[in-house]
Amino acid sequence: MTIFELALQGGPGRRAEFEALLQQLEPDHATALTRFAAAAGDTREAINMRPVALAAFLESDRYTDIHELSLALADTFGVDPDIAMRAWLGEWCNKRSAFEARFSAKSVTYASLYLGGPGARRYGIFCVALKPNVFHEDDAWACLAGDSLRDFLAPDGTFDVARIALNVSDRSHRQYLLALSIELDQLAATTPDDWPSIVCSDSRNFEVIFARAVTSSDVDVVRVCRQEIAAYAQVFTRVAAGGSLAVDERLALSHYHLVSKMLKSRNINLEVIECMS
Numbered sequence: 001m002t003i004f005e006l007a008l009q010g011g012p013g014r015r016a017e018f019e020a021l022l023q024q025l026e027p028d029h030a031t032a033l034t035r036f037a038a039a040a041g042d043t044r045e046a047i048n049m050r051p052v053a054l055a056a057f058l059e060s061d062r063y064t065d066i067h068e069l070s071l072a073l074a075d076t077f078g079v080d081p082d083i084a085m086r087a088w089l090g091e092w093c094n095k096r097s098a099f100e101a102r103f104s105a106k107s108v109t110y111a112s113l114y115l116g117g118p119g120a121r122r123y124g125i126f127c128v129a130l131k132p133n134v135f136h137e138d139d140a141w142a143c144l145a146g147d148s149l150r151d152f153l154a155p156d157g158t159f160d161v162a163r164i165a166l167n168v169s170d171r172s173h174r175q176y177l178l179a180l181s182i183e184l185d186q187l188a189a190t191t192p193d194d195w196p197s198i199v200c201s202d203s204r205n206f207e208v209i210f211a212r213a214v215t216s217s218d219v220d221v222v223r224v225c226r227q228e229i230a231a232y233a234q235v236f237t238r239v240a241a242g243g244s245l246a247v248d249e250r251l252a253l254s255h256y257h258l259v260s261k262m263l264k265s266r267n268i269n270l271e272v273i274e275c276m277s
Contacts, residue, residue: 004211018180045112045134118223126223141208181206
C-alpha cells in the first residue's frame with residue numbers, strides 16, 4: 001500500500017477518533033480542542049530551505065526532488081547518481097531509500113503543515129509558504145504526525161506500518177490528525193498566537209508528502225527571522241572594526257543577496273518576522 005493510499009484510508013479514521021475523544025473530555029477541554037481543530041483546518045504547506053536551495057528553486061522555477069538533484073549532481077561531476085544522493089543525504093540516504101521503496105514514494109516532495117511563523121528552521125532559514133489553494137482534496141497527498149525517517153522506524157530498522165497507519169491523514173482530514181496529536185495540557189497553556197509553533201517548529205513538525213511539482217507561482221510568501229538578518233549584518237560590523245570575513249561567510253552573504261534579488265524579480269514578498277530565539 002502506498003503512503004497516499006494509507007492517508008486516504010486513515011483520514012476518516014482520524015475524524016472518528018477525534019469525535020470519540022471529544023465525548024470523553026470535560027466541556028472546557030472539548031471546546032479548546034474543537035477551536036484548535038478549526039484553526040488547524042486552515043493549515044497549508046511550507047518548505048524550509050537554505051539560501052542555496054531557495055536560489056536554485058527560484059532559478060529553475062521548479063522545486064527539485066532528491067532524485068532529480070542527484071541526477072544533476074551526477075551529470076555535473078561525472079559520478080553515479082546513487083553516490084551523489086548519498087553525498088547529499090549522508091546518514092539519511094538508506095532510510096530515505098527504504099521509505100520510498102516501502103511506500104512507493106519516489107519522486108515526491110516533502111513539506112510541513114504550516115500555520116504561520118518561521119517553520120522548521122532546522123531544514124533552512126527561509127520558510128517558503130505555499131498558497132492556500134495549491135492543492136485539491138483529491139491530489140496525491142499525505143500528512144504524518146511526525147517525521148517519516150525519525151519517528152516511524154521499528155527496532156529492527158524497518159518502518160512500523162501499523163504505527164504509520166494510525167498517524168497519517170489525507171488533506172481533507174488533516175485538522176483531526178493535528179488535534180489528536182496535541183497534548184491537552186499543552187493546549188490549555190497556549191493561546192491561538194502560540195498555535196503556529198505547535199504546528200511547525202524546530203522541535204516538531206507534521207510532515208507532508210505529495211506528488212505535485214512546486215513552482216514559484218505556487219509561493220505565497222517567504223519568511224525569515226529577524227535574528228537571521230541581524231547575524232548577516234553583524235559581519236559588516238566586524239569588518240568595520242578591522243576584521244575580515246571567512247570564505248563561508250562571504251558565500252552566505254552572496255547567497256542571501258541572490259535570494260533577495262530573485263524574490264523581487266518574481267514578485268514574491270520576503271517578510272522579516274520576529275521569532276523566539
